[in-house]
Amino acid sequence: MARALLLRVARYPPLPTSLVLSHSQPRLLPLPPLRRHAPSPHRFVPLALPASSVSTSSDAPSDGGGGRKGGEDDAGTGTGGCVDYLGMSDEELMEQCEMGTFKASGPGGQHRNKRESAVRLKHRPTGIIAQAVEDRSQHMNRASALSRLRTLIALKVRRPINLEDYTPPVELLQILPLKSTVRGKDVGPQIGPNNSKFSPGMQALLDLLFAVEGSVSDAAKLLGLSTGALSRLILSDDSLRTAANELRALKGLKPLR
Amino acid sequence: MATLSLSSRPLTFLRPNRTKPPLHRLLRHKPLASSSASALTPPTPRADPSPTPDPDPTPLFLRSASHPVPAAALASFRRRAAALVPPSAPHLHRHLRWLLVDAAADPSSDPALLRAPLDDLEAMWTRHVRERRPFQYVVGNEHWRDLVVAVREGVLIPRPETEAVVDMIRKVEGFADGWWADLGTGSGAIAVAVARELGHEGRVFAVDVSEVAVEVATLNVQRYGVQGKVEIRHGSWFEPLEDVKGKLMGVISNPPYIPTDDLPGLQPEVGWHEPKLALDGGKEGLEHLLHLCEGLSSVLKPGGFFVFETNGNKQSEFLVDLISTKWNSSFHNVEAVLDFAEIKRFVTGYRR
Ligand SMILES: C[S@@+](CC[C@H](N)C(=O)[O-])C[C@H]1O[C@@H](n2cnc3c(N)ncnc32)[C@H](O)[C@@H]1O
Numbered sequence: 001m002a003r004a005l006l007l008r009v010a011r012y013p014p015l016p017t018s019l020v021l022s023h024s025q026p027r028l029l030p031l032p033p034l035r036r037h038a039p040s041p042h043r044f045v046p047l048a049l050p051a052s053s054v055s056t057s058s059d060a061p062s063d064g065g066g067g068r069k070g071g072e073d074d075a076g077t078g079t080g081g082c083v084d085y086l087g088m089s090d091e092e093l094m095e096q097c098e099m100g101t102f103k104a105s106g107p108g109g110q111h112r113n114k115r116e117s118a119v120r121l122k123h124r125p126t127g128i129i130a131q132a133v134e135d136r137s138q139h140m141n142r143a144s145a146l147s148r149l150r151t152l153i154a155l156k157v158r159r160p161i162n163l164e165d166y167t168p169p170v171e172l173l174q175i176l177p178l179k180s181t182v183r184g185k186d187v188g189p190q191i192g193p194n195n196s197k198f199s200p201g202m203q204a205l206l207d208l209l210f211a212v213e214g215s216v217s218d219a220a221k222l223l224g225l226s227t228g229a230l231s232r233l234i235l236s237d238d239s240l241r242t243a244a245n246e247l248r249a250l251k252g253l254k255p256l257r
Numbered sequence: 258m259a260t261l262s263l264s265s266r267p268l269t270f271l272r273p274n275r276t277k278p279p280l281h282r283l284l285r286h287k288p289l290a291s292s293s294a295s296a297l298t299p300p301t302p303r304a305d306p307s308p309t310p311d312p313d314p315t316p317l318f319l320r321s322a323s324h325p326v327p328a329a330a331l332a333s334f335r336r337r338a339a340a341l342v343p344p345s346a347p348h349l350h351r352h353l354r355w356l357l358v359d360a361a362a363d364p365s366s367d368p369a370l371l372r373a374p375l376d377d378l379e380a381m382w383t384r385h386v387r388e389r390r391p392f393q394y395v396v397g398n399e400h401w402r403d404l405v406v407a408v409r410e411g412v413l414i415p416r417p418e419t420e421a422v423v424d425m426i427r428k429v430e431g432f433a434d435g436w437w438a439d440l441g442t443g444s445g446a447i448a449v450a451v452a453r454e455l456g457h458e459g460r461v462f463a464v465d466v467s468e469v470a471v472e473v474a475t476l477n478v479q480r481y482g483v484q485g486k487v488e489i490r491h492g493s494w495f496e497p498l499e500d501v502k503g504k505l506m507g508v509i510s511n512p513p514y515i516p517t518d519d520l521p522g523l524q525p526e527v528g529w530h531e532p533k534l535a536l537d538g539g540k541e542g543l544e545h546l547l548h549l550c551e552g553l554s555s556v557l558k559p560g561g562f563f564v565f566e567t568n569g570n571k572q573s574e575f576l577v578d579l580i581s582t583k584w585n586s587s588f589h590n591v592e593a594v595l596d597f598a599e600i601k602r603f604v605t606g607y608r609r
Contacts, residue, residue, distance in 0.1 A: 113392075
């Protein structure tokens with residue numbers, strides 16, 4: 001007898017779109033509804049993901065679910081929007097997430113032949129949702145969703161910056177081209193969009209761009225680059241370009257192309 | 258990926274013991290039969306329940322890509338195969354994609370180089386869609402954690418719920434250099450995943466009473482190069498472990514736990530195709546679990562850990578209750594642990 005999957009829709013309350021970015025991504029696949037799991041003291045939350053688990057589901061749909069500044073409702077993050085989520089380990093980040101999966105009717109385990117390994121992570125402090133459906137194992141989908149979450153956090157969570165005496169953080173220096181005059185020799189080779197360390201740099205870059213009201217030339221000065229060089233960096237990654245342009249649109253500036 | 262490469266050992270032991278049946282090609286020179294039997298309305302079970310083995314028992318993804326097929330022919334196979342998928346079973350489209358991933362070394366080349374003749378792929382696909390043969394048996398593997406585990410008829414397809422046991426035991430103090438037992442190892446999925454995380458002194462004793470399981474587990478252990486850490490032992494539960502009694506840091510088991518009375522109601526992929534020996538837990542499904550509980554204290558060393566997978570809530574609650582009352586003097590911190598679907602799927606605890 002076919003065992004129909006009972007799918008419960010995760011009803012996350014719509015989040016305020018007051019954040020600077022309303023990020024919408026094309027859904028490449030119809031999204032199956034996922035069940036939401038409330039955190040529970042007994043539930044086993046796997047704490048470690050393989051270091052090698054680079055996302056192989058580049059076409060995994062992910063939806064933003066809006067976003068707002070971090071630190072509102074999670075214990076230990078009482079500093080408003082300044083939390084460095086991307087500096088957290090996978091384990092720490094995972095602990096801030098609710099994981100949604102398919103909930104099959106019936107007892108599961110040995111009774112069932114798997115149909116889905118979809119995983120949806122909701123990052124409680126920011127409300128950001130990342131999911132992955134394309135991998136063949138639960139474990140890999142979780143790793144993909146987590147790496148997707150890091151990118152979404154970088155794109156959506158803005159942290160205030162003091163422009164008075166601004167020095168770019170090292171993760172930002174690392175994604176700058178070598179010709180930047182503020183980039184010391186010890187920073188190492190330039191990190192590109194395919195590297196997992198790109199996200200923290202991208203977040204810091206968007207923070208800066210936000211602080212200078214979207215002006216690429218102002219940001220470029222602070223980063224020791226020409227306006228053209230910084231534009232090229234921003235345009236080199238689709239999601240970075242989209243986020244930068246959304247941020248500029250809010251300030252009434254033309255999109256970079 | 259290095260882990261996917263064929264081990265240098267010949268795979269002859271994967272050959273089924275029974276004599277080869279005639280090639281079973283359902284659809285030679287015919288379009289795929291239109292599916293009157295959809296994946297959601299199963300046909301009545303076949304009179305002959307013994308599965309027809311594939312012509313080649315080697316898992317598809319481990320065969321050599323030696324069958325050139327024109328890109329147009331592959332594309333038309335894809336269309337015909339997709340047409341068999343009922344709209345109500347969209348997951349089968351995913352399976353079709355995965356079948357082609359496993360079958361083609363480079364799907365974009367023309368001709369494409371396939372690991373099986375196109376006719377065989379057609380037959381495989383039809384058996385999946387119409388006979389409800391599990392996709393994992395069709396392609397001969399299951400992706401489980403970060404592993405690609407070889408499987409075949411006669412051994413249980415590892416379940417996603419079970420992935421969590423590896424994370425649980427990894428948190429046990431002294432995990433990496435301990436000796437562990439995986440009782441009822443099946444495909445060896447747990448044993449391999451654990452072995453890959455162990456330190457120099459760590460060992461896994463992987464036990465199964467099924468010969469097929471021993472063969473498949475051996476293959477998986479070799480493919481992942483952990484034969485130095487995993488010792489596969491053929492026998493029933495604790496019997497092959499006499500020499501390590503009292504020395505184990507932990508016992509892991511996902512024993513058969515489905516109540517015998519529930520077996521007829523299983524979904525066809527499971528009930529018609531997976532081995533009863535791996536599923537049938539006897540009356541109330543507790544027969545093996547109780548046997549395991551009884552033997553635990555003699556194999557674990559003091560402070561040792563155990564985790565059992567169970568049929569869920571009731572079974573777990575019952576076992577937690579039993580162990581913490583009847584065997585309270587031997588165990589502590591006995592608790593039920595939820596799986597990702599919030600079912601109390603596991604029972605864990607420590608030997609005093
Ligand atoms: C549910 S399967 C679990 C397989 C594997 N550990 C996994 O999680 O995918 C149960 C396994 O127990 C084995 N088994 C059944 N009775 C046994 C016995 N008396 N002694 C040892 N193993 C047994 C079966 O052959 C089967 O491989």
